[in-house]
Amino acid sequence: MSITTRTGGAYIPPHRLREIQQSITDTSSEAYQRITWEALKKSINGLINKVNTSNIKMIIPELFGENLVRGRGLFCRSMMKAQQASLPFTPVYAAVTAVVNTKLPAVGALLLTRLVLQFRRAFRRNDKTSCLATTMFIAHLTNQLIADKVLALQILALLLERPTDDSVEIAVGFMREVGALLAQVCPKANNAIFERFRAVLHEGEIDKRIQYMIEVLFQIRKDKYKDNEPIIQDLDLVEEDDQITHNISLDDDDLEAEEMCNIFKYDPDYTENEEKYSAIKAEILGEDSDEDMSGSSDDESEDDSEEESSEKEDEDKMEIIDKTNEEVIELRRMIYLTVMSSVNFEEACHKLMKLNVPEKYQPELCNMIIECCSQERTYLKYYGLMAERFCKMNRIWVDNFIGCFREVFETIHRYETNRLRNIGKLFAHLFNTDSLPWTAFEIIRLTEEDTTSASRIFIKILFQEINEFLGLKTLKERMMDPYMSESLSGMFPKDNPKNTRFAINYWTSIGLGALTEDLREWLRTAPQQRIKPDDSDSESDSESDSSSGSESDSDNSVSSSDSYDSYSDSSSSRSSSRSRSSSRSRSRSRSRSPSPRRSRSRSSHRSRRSRNPRSRRSLSPRRSRSRSPHRSRRSRRSYSSE
Numbered sequence: 001m002s003i004t005t006r007t008g009g010a011y012i013p014p015h016r017l018r019e020i021q022q023s024i025t026d027t028s029s030e031a032y033q034r035i036t037w038e039a040l041k042k043s044i045n046g047l048i049n050k051v052n053t054s055n056i057k058m059i060i061p062e063l064f065g066e067n068l069v070r071g072r073g074l075f076c077r078s079m080m081k082a083q084q085a086s087l088p089f090t091p092v093y094a095a096v097t098a099v100v101n102t103k104l105p106a107v108g109a110l111l112l113t114r115l116v117l118q119f120r121r122a123f124r125r126n127d128k129t130s131c132l133a134t135t136m137f138i139a140h141l142t143n144q145l146i147a148d149k150v151l152a153l154q155i156l157a158l159l160l161e162r163p164t165d166d167s168v169e170i171a172v173g174f175m176r177e178v179g180a181l182l183a184q185v186c187p188k189a190n191n192a193i194f195e196r197f198r199a200v201l202h203e204g205e206i207d208k209r210i211q212y213m214i215e216v217l218f219q220i221r222k223d224k225y226k227d228n229e230p231i232i233q234d235l236d237l238v239e240e241d242d243q244i245t246h247n248i249s250l251d252d253d254d255l256e257a258e259e260m261c262n263i264f265k266y267d268p269d270y271t272e273n274e275e276k277y278s279a280i281k282a283e284i285l286g287e288d289s290d291e292d293m294s295g296s297s298d299d300e301s302e303d304d305s306e307e308e309s310s311e312k313e314d315e316d317k318m319e320i321i322d323k324t325n326e327e328v329i330e331l332r333r334m335i336y337l338t339v340m341s342s343v344n345f346e347e348a349c350h351k352l353m354k355l356n357v358p359e360k361y362q363p364e365l366c367n368m369i370i371e372c373c374s375q376e377r378t379y380l381k382y383y384g385l386m387a388e389r390f391c392k393m394n395r396i397w398v399d400n401f402i403g404c405f406r407e408v409f410e411t412i413h414r415y416e417t418n419r420l421r422n423i424g425k426l427f428a429h430l431f432n433t434d435s436l437p438w439t440a441f442e443i444i445r446l447t448e449e450d451t452t453s454a455s456r457i458f459i460k461i462l463f464q465e466i467n468e469f470l471g472l473k474t475l476k477e478r479m480m481d482p483y484m485s486e487s488l489s490g491m492f493p494k495d496n497p498k499n500t501r502f503a504i505n506y507w508t509s510i511g512l513g514a515l516t517e518d519l520r521e522w523l524r525t526a527p528q529q530r531i532k533p534d535d536s537d538s539e540s541d542s543e544s545d546s547s548s549g550s551e552s553d554s555d556n557s558v559s560s561s562d563s564y565d566s567y568s569d570s571s572s573s574r575s576s577s578r579s580r581s582s583s584r585s586r587s588r589s590r591s592r593s594p595s596p597r598r599s600r601s602r603s604s605h606r607s608r609r610s611r612n613p614r615s616r617r618s619l620s621p622r623r624s625r626s627r628s629p630h631r632s633r634r635s636r637r638s639y640s641s642e
Contacts (some may be wrong), residue, residue, distance in 0.1 A: 030266050037264045040071045048078045053092055053234050060099050064284050067277045068104055073261025075100075076111045080118070084133040094140035095235040098243065101146050103284050105244045108146050112246050113255050115141070119155070120250070128166045135170055139177035143230040145243040149185050152178050153193070154250040160196045165207050168200060172213045179217075180225035194221065331361055335368040345385040349393075359396075366390075366400045370408065373426050374419035384429030391435035401430065402440050409443055413454040424458050428465030438484055445490035446506060447499045459491075460510045472514055479515050494522055 024032045043066050051059040068075055083093045101108030115138055122130035135155060141147045159171035182190040201214045220228060267273060334355060342348035357365055373383035390397040405427055430436045467475050479488060493499040500523050504516045
């Protein structure tokens, strides 16, 4: 494999290159020097490409670890290429050059010389891009005191001598970078430059865009370059007294770019030069740095291993509990943004599944879907379809939504009417599509004591939506399913007639009275079912039990039998009173006092009425008819007057 070409020939894999290096024992041979040259070029180029503001203090010692005296041409070429490719990093490259220039001034002088020559060439060729990059680099080298202020003033004078759109634009950009330093070091020359800018602006021969740039430059000067500092704090690495300034002007004729430093050249004194640079490196980085590093490497490795093991043990012992709920808040934020930014429910479900929500936070996903739905002005089927897709995807989501349904129903009094309506329609959609089992209704107990106004509204909206989707016939079949009787027993209570009447009235008021036929039948037959076991008791026992007024179930049955007896007695007395009143009206009896038999019937009615309130209604017609003798007397008087 040939490595004798200028560029090193074909690509050599790293392992093959190491084999070649090991096979070459003569360090002064040309082949060995060429291999080391290629390695030096790659190393310098890689370090310059990865330098930035945060790692500049770590990259600079590595740069000094390479032979920058032998590779000064490689350093300058890599620096100029990197700066031209990324102009925002120009202050970083200038700071690296400033540090290298304090220890190796020849490297800084070569870089500045090449920049001046490149500016001359680009200016003659009207290469605007190259001029912009070169002048920006020279401006930051001037700020770092590597280049003299005279060079900056010469460039500005050349650009503004015969102003064109491009030259004035380059001058404005150059002045924005170096203007703060010139205002401090040479204010008179700085004022003269701005006067020239003002004259160019008043002449009006340049483009409007360039005129606006000059006006912005004057505003920057007025603000004292607060946004264009010469050197930012993180890149101020060299003391002003330690910096070496090169007096290179724009019209120097003896400038040499030393292009031969960019290519490999055999060095007969390679070993001696390497030893000299090793001494320079030791002086720059510290004389005992290598020895200390080699001598203490084993001890440090042992100490590091012990420290790492102790740290791992401490981490295992330490258990950090986050009580700030930052993970939950961040998860809810991501879910909300995903739901709101999706076009349809399928996209939303796909994105939410990609979040890989931990199992312990899966209920939060269900709660967020319900919360987003409740915040809408009107119910959107988008949320119902999303919840349906999750429920039909995995049984885990069904359990989570059932838990959310239970939690929502228990805290339904906290929601406003609009939010309550949206949540009710969301769960109605899930029950309509059988995404949730109807056994979840077991948490609902429809009694006056166990419900609130909010929960009754919620149940109304929920079942009206289900009825609208399924139809009353299908809904009734579902409700009458024997398998569902246990789960729906709370909504159709049969434990107490009071609760039964409340449930019947509620379902009827919301338009679902057809669901209460079973309850109505039970309410009709329940008193008779409770009377049958008591028929064998004596009549005296029933009368004594009814007078005691106890609240037990047997007492209730007896009192109900008394009420039926009083109702029959009152009806018979009412018929007898009607017959007597009619006979008196026919005979026109003049006696006003009632008979003893009639008074006895009145007293018996009063006593029975006091015992049973239902018997009061039976007495009202008798009272109206008891006055019939008076009416007959008035009518007889009218006849006599005639």
